[in-house]
Amino acid sequence: NAGVTQTPKFRVLKTGQSMTLLCAQDMNHEYMYWYRQDPGMGLRLIHYSVGEGTTAKGEVPDGYNVSRLKKQNFLLGLESAAPSQTSVYFCASQLAGETYEQYFGPGTRLTVT
Amino acid sequence: RKEVEQDPGPFNVPEGATVAFNCTYSNSASQSFFWYRQDCRKEPKLLMSVYSSGNEDGRFTAQLNRASQYISLLIRDSKLSDSATYLCVVHAGNNRKLIWGLGTSLAVNP
Numbered sequence: 001n002a003g004v005t006q007t008p009k010f011r012v013l014k015t016g017q018s019m020t021l022l023c024a025q026d027m028n029h030e031y032m033y034w035y036r037q038d039p040g041m042g043l044r045l046i047h048y049s050v051g052e053g054t055t056a057k058g059e060v061p062d063g064y065n066v067s068r069l070k071k072q073n074f075l076l077g078l079e080s081a082a083p084s085q086t087s088v089y090f091c092a093s094q095l096a097g098e099t100y101e102q103y104f105g106p107g108t109r110l111t112v113t
Numbered sequence: 114r115k116e117v118e119q120d121p122g123p124f125n126v127p128e129g130a131t132v133a134f135n136c137t138y139s140n141s142a143s144q145s146f147f148w149y150r151q152d153c154r155k156e157p158k159l160l161m162s163v164y165s166s167g168n169e170d171g172r173f174t175a176q177l178n179r180a181s182q183y184i185s186l187l188i189r190d191s192k193l194s195d196s197a198t199y200l201c202v203v204h205a206g207n208n209r210k211l212i213w214g215l216g217t218s219l220a221v222n223p
Contacts, residue, residue, distance in 0.1 A: 043157070043200075043213040058210070090156055100145050100204045100211060104156035 001026050006091050006105035013081045013112045021076040021108050023091030029103070030096035032074040033058075034066060036087040037107075043090070049074055050096075081112045116140060116212045119201050123218040130191045134217045136201030137183045143205040146177055146184045151198045151216065160186075160199070191221045 004025045013019055023032065034046040045058030049068040063085060065077045074093075078085060088109050092102040119136045126132045138146075146163035161168065163175040163184050174187040188195055201214035 040215070042215040045210060048210070100147070101159050101162070102157075102211065104158070106156055 003027065004091060004093055004103050004105035006089075006108050008108060009106065010109045011111070013078075013110065015082060015112060017081050018077070018079050019081065019110075020078075021089055021091075021110075023074045023076070023093075023105055024072055025074075025091075025093040025103070025105075026072060027093060027095070027103065028071070029093035030071070031094040032068065033092040033094070033102065034064070034074065034076045035090045035092065036060065036085075037090060038087050046076065046089075081110075083112045086110060086112045117201055117203050117214040119199075119214040119217045121215060121217060123220055125220045125222060126191055127222055128191055128193060130221075131187065131189045132191060132219065133185055133187045134199055134201075134219075135183050135185050136214055136217075137181075138201075138203045138205075138212075139182070140203070140205040140212075141179075141182060143182075143203045145204040146175075147202040147204075147211075148173075148175060148184075148186050149200040149202055151200055153197075157200055188219075191219075193221050193223060195219060196221045 007022045033048040035043045044060045047066040049055045052071045055066045067075045090107045091105040094102045148160040149157040150160045151157040163177045167176045172189045176185045198216040200216045203212045
């Protein structure tokens with residue numbers, strides 16, 4: 001099993017450009033999350049999904065959109081990138097139920113110039 | 114007050130030392146607690162869950178003190194490979210969201 005994978009691993013965007021980050025998991029997990037991690041800020045939740053076709057806002061959703069058309073995939077979109085979105089983005093998945101263990105992908109390092 | 118607070122460190126210890134980290138949380142309704150480990154430029158990985166009765170996994174011991182609202186992680190016989198950032202994580206309420214501390218940095222020196 002590959003676990004949680006993310007593409008791309010690195011990306012440089014110019015201000016105003018758009019892009020989509022892809023997260024895929026092969027563990028049949030119901031829940032999926034997108035976080036960003038910045039120095040001194042810790043992990044902050046952007047959006048999450050508790051099942052195929054459903055999404056919800058997290059702590060810092062502005063400037064991002066998400067879609068969960070298939071259970072195994074969770075896409076994070078930046079419609080018009082800003083320098084403030086320079087960050088490391090992590091995707092995570094979690095089994096439904098009373099366990100809260102989250103499994104993370106390797107991250108995407110995004111720089112917006 | 115932050116929901117989850119940790120001493121950022123860094124903690125610099127020699128190999129073989131015992132080191133302990135504490136983490137405090139503000140929501141008394143918190144139900145589940147975890148320690149994650151994050152290596153430099155890598156993703157977080159679950160180290161251990163923290164149970165009310167305390168739990169041990171090899172050289173690692175986690176404790177929960179609900180009255181004082183803190184959890185602790187004790188590492189015995191530190192190895193060079195223990196060098197990492199240790200993240201305290203708390204789940205509270207009926208949602209699926211975890212609250213993450215900023216992490217405590219540990220450097221184990223030869």
